[in-house]
Amino acid sequence: MTSATTPAAVGLGTAARKKAARRTPAPQDGGSTKLHRIERRWALLFVAAPVIGYLLFVLYPTGYALVASFTRWNGLGAMQFVGLDNYVALLSDERFHLSLYNTFFYMLGIPIGLALSLALALAMNRRLVGRAAFRTIYYIPVISSLAAIAILWQWAYNGDFGLVNQFLAFFGIEGPNWLADATWSKPAIIMMAVWKGLGYSMLLYLAAIQSVPRSLYEAASLDGAGAWQRFRAITLPMVQPVTFFLVVTNIIAGAMIFTEIQIMTPTGGPEYSTASTVFHIWQQAFKYQQMGYATAMAIVLGVLILLITLIQFRLNKRSSFVID
């Protein structure tokens, strides 16, 4: 992933490259000189590596999974073709439906996280004392191991000794037993996920905010726009590509939430309230050796993610605009 480049910057890059291409005359002789031949070989080599990698590590496994999803297979022995049985079984698998509901419930954290990180980015964009230190602090959760963080939060959520409840007790609030209470287990996971993702989104927003031309703000000020109006009319639309990028990647990543769930609630939480779809898939595949059934679920999940992403691209196309 090109983590540090904003989509805006990528856009600029392609435009610049197109111009450059127009200026350089294309070779007329189809690369007959020795230099061109060598270059072409190197080009092939560089092209081949990712293509073969893709075929080997993406296309082949995907095809394999698709085939497996039509079979009864325990992951050990021979596959037994059962047609659409697995998919039919999915329709009445309440656990699977529940896990899908949980997974999408977790996505409530995405808008919360985006709003918080935009606010933080605005704050970090000011000339604060120790600005660099703050930026680093907010980024630490991003680079930390997810497993370690999950264990840490598991302690923090402990109903009796946990940091969270001790903090709440400070204000006279008696906190719930977060991870063992079906009502609070999902919000608990969301809070943790938002906290973990904050630094990354903030950094992207910060880069986007800093690339907004100052002249726009100056012009707006001259026209008498207040701080809120400047934010609404300039900052928000200008960082919109970043918002779009974050929404898309967060939804894709959110649909695949697993590690936190597995570590913090190894049984899928009270009444299966924290089990995400990937957790459910993992349980079926590796704990109960229902590999065929699990791959069918994985395919359904994959199709769902694809659909949602396509819809988002559609919506974004309609709402995006160009500043000349």
Added chain:
Amino acid sequence: MKKSRLMAGVVAGLVIASTAACSSGAGGGDESEGLTFMFRGGEDEKAAYQAAIDRFTEETGVEVEVIVTDADQYATKLQAAIAGNTVPDVFYIEQANLQSYVNNGILMDITDQVAEQDVDLENIWEFGVNSYRYDGTLQGTSEGRLYGLPKDVGPFGFGYNKTMLEEAGIELPDADEPLTWDEWLPILTELTKDTDGDGEIDQWGTGLNVQWNLQSFVWSNGGDWTNEDRTQVTVDTPEFAEALQFFTDLTTEHAVTPNPEQAQTMDTYQRFMAGEIGFFPVAPWDLSVYNELDFDYDVIPWPVGSTGETATWVGSLGIGVSTTTDMPDEAVKLVTYLSADEEAQQTLVDANIQIPNRIDTAQEWASAPDAQPANRQEYLDIVEDYGRAMPAAFTYGAQWYDELWVNIQPVVDGDQPAAEYLAEVQPRMQALLDESNAQAEAAAAQNNG
């Protein structure tokens, strides 16, 4: 054009070669002369096993490459290795997975090799050895072929904080005569109190986890999870319901355990070690930790319900050999070494992570004059006399069994009567058990045909 195609071919070859190199860690390739051994465990266990394996290499000259994972990643990694055709030569196997591994031709039948190795199987716990016998339809009987040897047997013992009871002036429980629930409850009530006078309870009678401790209550009350031939789920019986109700009442009615908010597994474990809990499970794998505690403790039979017979479970993990190994003789030798060699067993027992596999060593261990806990004999009694296999140990997969725990929280919290929940969950468990039995039959038919 030809040349560039050649080039592309070379590149493709390189990429494939490099990816193949990544995955050839396991599986005992052609050039490596050693065995691969995959297992799981905590830090103490890893160190103890490494020491035992080093000695094996010294004695036999067979190099062993060790692949070790944490407990929760083991199943995933092993499955991935199998899917990638890089099954380790020797690896841990769970009782509940044995049948499918045998039916799919992954576990080697080691009956003859073990016989040749001149191992005295009579001197190893019968429960442990039989756990890895399978005759194509039934697992756990003495008739089956041998597909592994026990790494250990895990008698799940019960214990109490001796110092706490002595301070409270309570008569210490007998090591042979189990307490009945009626006798046990007043003791628990007496132990549950506020010791420092701040108005909050900070010492409890007990604190148990339903998923690992309910078995003893149910069995000693005459209930069980299934009928004898494992075809009928029997959790909806009055005996079962009464046991579950008694279990949850300890928390919700009698309040002799930390309340639901305080009752997460880790807490009661920590609390026992902090000296805040009177009665608590003491399993062999806890001994290395418990022996460092500030108070005295000992092991007793589990308290009993209506049958008056104490009961608990014995776990076991086995070590098996892959059918794809290049060195079957050496692989079996490693299995027998880890499972039955006197010196290897001593290394593992000294690390306080398990009870000895060998019966003679175990008897010596139990009667050691400086033994801690003093009543080590209880563990031997569990394995020999009254311990039982986990309900799902010999079924084809454990999904039906796990189903019981998923929605049990309201019962544990006192929001739903045990009998009502059990009646509700029984059909779901039955459906899953039926499915698993059907799978077992289909797999066995496929295997034999």
